[in-house]
Amino acid sequence: MGKYATMILEMINSSNEHLTAEQIYLRLKEQNEKIVLATVYNNLNALVQQQRIRRLPVEGGPDHYDRIVRHDHLICPQCGRITDVYLDDISQYLTDYVHKQVLSYELKISCLCEECQKKLTK
Ligand SMILES: [Zn+2]
Ligand SMILES: [Zn+2]
Known part of the structure; x- marks a missing residue:
């Protein structure tokens, strides 16, 4: 797994806030990571595909991302x-x-x- 995939996975696993791609992007920026939003989306898509995280679509808003553990x-x-x-x-x-x-x-x-x-x- 790449550096960003690892960081994003950790961020999602240690949070119960159901972060959106935008929120993840802003947090990475706060940590002084030079990352663009498209990279966040690419990593999120890959992590969903690998079933390490799950996508939570919400009507009328952006998708949220969540831990894989059953709930x-x-x-x-x-x-x-x-x-x-x-x-x-x-x-x-x-x-x-x-x-x-x-x-x-x-x-x-x-x-x-x-x-x-x-x-x-x-
Ligand atoms: Zn309410
Ligand atoms: Zn949840």
Whole structure:
């Protein structure tokens, strides 16, 4: 793995912020790395392909990148905040249901985050 791929992988693995390519780019710049945004995208694509990270597309916004370890997401439809949730793995249940081996699945649960909930009830 190249230097940038290693740095990007480490950044994603040590964060639960669901960084976007732009945020990763800015952080690398802060560390005085001479890198262009296209290089960040290339490395992200390669890391996704190698299944070292996963891409998290969010409607109406840029893709986010996340750790590969199994977990699911709550996504706030108001502000787009992404929160990790650790639910049981339902691959076996899905496999039984579709009568085919389920390789992976993505669960995005839409619900208001606490802040947006508060604003609503004010
Ligand atoms: Zn929200
Ligand atoms: Zn996550």
